[in-house]
Amino acid sequence: DAGVIQSPRHEVTEMGQEVTLRCKPISGHDYLFWYRQTMMRGLELLIYFNNNVPIDDSGMPEDRFSAKMPNASFSTLKIQPSEPRDSAVYFCASSRTGAYQPQHFGDGTRLSIL
Amino acid sequence: TQLLEQSPQFLSIQEGENLTVYCNSSSVFSSLQWYRQEPGEGPVLLVTVVTGGEVKKLKRLTFQFGDARKDSSLHITAAQPGDTGLYLCAGARYAGGTSYGKLTFGQGTILTVHP
Numbered sequence: 001d002a003g004v005i006q007s008p009r010h011e012v013t014e015m016g017q018e019v020t021l022r023c024k025p026i027s028g029h030d031y032l033f034w035y036r037q038t039m040m041r042g043l044e045l046l047i048y049f050n051n052n053v054p055i056d057d058s059g060m061p062e063d064r065f066s067a068k069m070p071n072a073s074f075s076t077l078k079i080q081p082s083e084p085r086d087s088a089v090y091f092c093a094s095s096r097t098g099a100y101q102p103q104h105f106g107d108g109t110r111l112s113i114l
Numbered sequence: 115t116q117l118l119e120q121s122p123q124f125l126s127i128q129e130g131e132n133l134t135v136y137c138n139s140s141s142v143f144s145s146l147q148w149y150r151q152e153p154g155e156g157p158v159l160l161v162t163v164v165t166g167g168e169v170k171k172l173k174r175l176t177f178q179f180g181d182a183r184k185d186s187s188l189h190i191t192a193a194q195p196g197d198t199g200l201y202l203c204a205g206a207r208y209a210g211g212t213s214y215g216k217l218t219f220g221q222g223t224i225l226t227v228h229p
Contacts, residue, residue: 004156033216042221043157043202056216091156099208100145100164103217105156 002026006092006106014114018080021109024073025094033103034067034077035091043091049075050097082113117141118205120220127193128228135188135223137203144208146179146186147217151200160188193227200224 005024013019025032033048047057052069060067064083069075079086089110093103119138127133137146145164149157161170163179163186170177174197176189186203204217 043219045216045219048216093156100162100206102147102159102162103157105158107155 004092004094004104004106006090006109008109009107010110010112012112012114013082015083016081017113018078019082019086019111019113021077021090021092021111023075023077023092023106025075025092026104027073028096029094029104030072030097031095031101031103032069032075033093033095034075035093035105037089037091037108046077084113087111087113117218118203118220120201120203120223122223123221124224124226126226126228129194130192131227133190133193133225135201135203135225136185137187137205137220138185139205140184141205142183142207143205144183145206146183147204147206148177148186148188149202149204151202151222153199157200157202190225193225195227195229198225198227 007022034046037043046059047067049069067077089108091108093105095101095103147162148160151157161177166181166183168179174191201223203220
């Protein structure tokens, strides 16, 4: 089976621009997670979905961040407007329902805001 | 709020040495997972421990879950350069329903094994 697929792998853009990160979870997984990883703060959960419905968005830093999951095979994380402090590696992960299920991570999007 | 404290943050050792990484919390977790992350990739699951006092072995890696389910350790015997990477512990609390699956990650331990 294909793993979690994220695009783009790298994104460099100027401050103020809109950024859209994309994720295709593993087929059959009903949980989808968006994380942000930095050296200072480690791996932080931003938001997660269950069966395409957002369950917990308490980790979203501010209103500039939004996430959608229009169907079971696609999710987006959007930043508008972007700021230099948003520079980080953003990961998408998916898992099945059930206790002790592992999360399967994509290879991440390295985002640089100039 | 950082609920899982990992130590040490950095570990640099020679090939063949043994090492232990610790993951501590003041909270009880239903289960604890260990992940390994290599540069340019996402974390990959190594093991899940679910019972207090549980010990799991994966070749040269030994994982232990504390009796009170608040802490865990990862011990590597005779480390090899291929063990180099970021090691992350992650705890989960299951309250039923949609809380399933949410993990709290530690800050990670960066391990470098020199040939």
